[in-house]
Amino acid sequence: MIRGRNIIAIASNWHFDPTSKHHVMRILAEENHVVWVNYHGSRRPQLNKGDLSAIWNKLGQIRQGPEQITPTLTVLTPLLLPLPGSRWARSLNQQLVVRQIRRVLRRLPDQPVQLWSFAPDVDYLVGRFNEELDLYYCVDEFSAFSTYDAATIQQLERALIDRCDLVITTARNLQNSKSAYHPHTYLVNHGVSYDHFARAMEPQTDIPEAIRGVPAPIFGYFGMVQDWLDQELIEAVARRHPDWSFVFLGKQEVAVDRLRTLPNVHLLGQVKFADLPGYCKAFDVGLIPFKINNLTINVNPIKLREYLAAGLPVVSTDLPEVRAYRPHVLIGENAENFESACRQALQQRSLYHRQQRQAAVRHETWPDKVREIAHYVQDIQGEIPAHLADRHALLPCN
Secondary structure (H helix, E strand, O other): OOOOOEEEEEEOOOOOOOOHHHHHHHHHOOOOEEEEEEOOOOOOOOOOHHHHHHHHHHHHHHHHOOEEEEOOEEEEOOOOOOOOOOHHHHHHHHHHHHHHHHHHHOOOOOOOEEEEEOOOOOHHHOOOOOOOEEEEEEOOOHHHOOOOOHHHHHHHHHHHHHHOOEEEEOOHHHHHHHOOOOOOEEEOOOOEOHHHHHHHHOOOOOOOHHHHOOOOOEEEEEOOEOOOEOHHHHHHHHHHOOOOEEEEEOOEOOOOHHHHOOOOEEEEEOOOHHHHHHHHHHOOEEEEOEOOOOOHHHOOOHHHHHHHHOOOOEEEOOOHHHHOOOOOEEEOOOHHHHHHHHHHHOOOOOHHHHHHHHHHHOOOEHHHHHHHHHHHHHHHHOOHHHHHHHHHOOOOOO
């Protein structure tokens, strides 16, 4: 494992629902000091209610200063300009962010520093902390997000990859695309909080009040309700089966007016991670109804393993990373065969089937994944002096 390091994690908001970043850094913080940087400079904000609210929240976090989550995990929301395509803004951000991170590092034990970036556009931070290792942890095809400037993100991500020692990817398609730019690009699939979600199978786990009155069978989904969710597909299947209930848990980032009109679709909003096993206990089937596009073919849904750890049959659209889990996952490519897959999933709820699904992911825990990443880190550290020392050269901002 990785021990005795100060790890700078450039990531999204710590206070979001748990993602791979949260799970990995919580584990690393057990034997290292982690400085989690709430990075918010990858896209230019828009003048809408969601972005204005986010800006207000960010300003509050900036004023608050570094937040001590645990004795070894500090969260920093830096003052910066969210203008990724601007050369002068990036130059200013470099000065601002480096200064703020160094201020936190000075409070930590004097030990080797590593930079782990989950953001694609922070090449200007590489080499600024005398770090022994720079790692890019790529979890998405960021250029495919509808709110990002594709050309800018592609350029900046390539610059980051060029300067890092190691690239970890979470999907095969990501590994294939990023390995064209870096010889040390590896695939480490997402893990699962197995014991947490396996509580869905335990008699003492309570079903939350919000879902108790929803008629069975329940086809459930948790996660962001975003533009990658195929609302037309959901609507089509829900209209065909008014006797089925469709429950969606998660923050709604896009309009869902058409779904709201359907009496058998229940939009329950964001719930606590701690309560998800209870909701899974109420679900009959877990859903991953994503559109198929350049974003989602590079996605490895964490919820897939969480559903399976809860013993649930899963119905998904045809995502590449889901295919490997057949027959525990049923795939529907359009409304007709998605409906058929849902019908088939209802026939696979026996205790035997549930235990088989759990067994498929029992050894894919987050500690297992961190050990796998640590192996690549420790292996590459021995090669840095011979092959990659020039990647740490201090270059001007792009």
